[in-house]
Amino acid sequence: MKRVSLKDIAKMVGASPSTVSFILNGKASQMRISEELKNKVMATAKKMGYQPNQVAVSLRTGQTKILGLLVEDIANNFFASLAKTIEVEAEEFGYKVLYSSTENNSKKGVELLRLLTQRQVDGYLVTPTLGMEEDLEMLVKHKKPLVLMDRYFPDIDAAYVQVDNAGAVLTGMEHFIKKGYKKIAFITIESGLIQMRQREDAYVDAIGKSEQKKKLMLKVNYNGDRETIINQITEFLKKNKPDAVLFATNYLGILGLESIRGIGLTIPRDLAVICFDDNDIFRLHLPGITVLQQPVEAIARTAIHILMHQLGNNKVTIKKNQVQLAANFIVREST
Amino acid sequence: MKRVSLKDIAKMVGASPSTVSFILNGKASQMRISEELKNKVMATAKKMGYQPNQVAVSLRTGQTKILGLLVEDIANNFFASLAKTIEVEAEEFGYKVLYSSTENNSKKGVELLRLLTQRQVDGYLVTPTLGMEEDLEMLVKHKKPLVLMDRYFPDIDAAYVQVDNAGAVLTGMEHFIKKGYKKIAFITIESGLIQMRQREDAYVDAIGKSEQKKKLMLKVNYNGDRETIINQITEFLKKNKPDAVLFATNYLGILGLESIRGIGLTIPRDLAVICFDDNDIFRLHLPGITVLQQPVEAIARTAIHILMHQLGNNKVTIKKNQVQLAANFIVREST
């Protein structure tokens, strides 16, 4: 059963497709089309259940009204919340979102970026992976609407929105130091991406200026499985016996809590804990975990606004197109 | 800067667009195009960074290679995992996924369904909301590839995949009864959707057959905010003093744990807990929460397979197109 097209309606009412198109696009009065014809067309379209073929519209207008969103992993709470807010915000501007997860895999990331291009998305929202640099430069060169999130490349002049990673980690470290912890550890993932480097550098800085002097850092492999990482953390904690630990991502924090439980340490008596990113788990955990919460909604909203600005929407005004937003430091019982 | 098109390449190598199209689509030998021309075209396409315009391809072929996925809420762990698996599986069959969250709002659900239709998606994967019945019937009538997930409408003859809700709840109830609990409560949301009715009916059944006889049920409003629901649960628990409670969704379970903590009850001594759906939170909670885990990946995979079958992919074989999968009962320390 074929769907009805503009032409079908035109034939039924005895008008030309162009006239029907004008009417259906609300340009009837502008084109001074008779009220009578207008009503007839509207009624027929409704009765026949006419739905415009957006693919044809896109080909003709060059606009798909689709934004491409690439996140690291949609099953991760942080990225899922980000995606949700972006979806809601995009909708307000009349855009739909096509998403995918890169898994932080360069090959997959690059392929997805090209796929979005082939699909003619109007704009790109990307948490980039290493290896995407060349393709991103291409987009920038072609002046495609593009906003990076969570991380960026210093050498690529693209818009971006991220949390103030250094400031957040410093806040956490100062809190630990003020509370008198002397052996503060940092557990992160092995990664060349800037947001992780910023967090790590801030830890190193803070330690350098503290009395502790000596770093206590563990870097685990991003692609390791649950068990491997839990074991690595367990070994590290047993060997180094820190009195406080800062986990660099929510993913690590969750695995870390399992390690801590496995060893039988009591938080915060044996070990104080702060985690980057908030999560229901950290709020519900006993004791509640102190966190450096990313302002997820603000990140998403800012990114969409910058993108809409690039897309020529003049209802939005933006101050900068490279933005760092402050994290919220939420103190619970773990410190 | 305009992107290069087929025609551009044709002009550059001095061949016709059709020939270039055949070569780029790997039909060179089939069309007996000279090796020389083929190589020239391939090289030029590569050099110019040619990327086919998928919108034009879609309009011409009638296939978008996009699947539409409507979930209740992408920020909810269960639906995010579902979406993730679907995305991965769809990719293996060469499809991309366009998703959106319905928020269980009929108006939004219907609008999204129409939007997907306008976008010419090749197939639909939907966790339907009430109010979508008419539009879904239309899709079925037009023989559009469609698979419902998590819930369905008994009156609509569409394919669906869901967990065996009744079986899962019965398993949980039997476990409670065997352990000797005498005042087993059920906390669910007010909903006309079948998966919630199945869970509720199973509870009522189990109670009817038990010595308890009297139901202890709380139904909260889906759209209530966190605080309201937490308060309602708190009131309910204080007033009825159950010795065991089964939460009908992960969302409720999380809020319920907050209520329980607020009242100061000890799990399982004062109150035993089972929750529908698993979640990192339940695993990490102290004590660990016993759950009725939905086989999320199997649900997603089965749904994709049925959809691919409908799309005429003959690499997949399916047994039924209305499927119920067993839940995994994971006993932890809360019962």
Place this chain on the structure above:
DNA sequence: CTGAAAGCGCTTACAG
């Protein structure tokens, strides 16, 4: 072996 032409379903300048 290769090219010219039609057509997917729209929108929009142009003509009357």
Place this chain on the structure above:
DNA sequence: CTGAAAGCGCTTACAG
């Protein structure tokens, strides 16, 4: 006030 025509970028039957 309304219609005929071109064109978005492809694919594919048809012709030679």
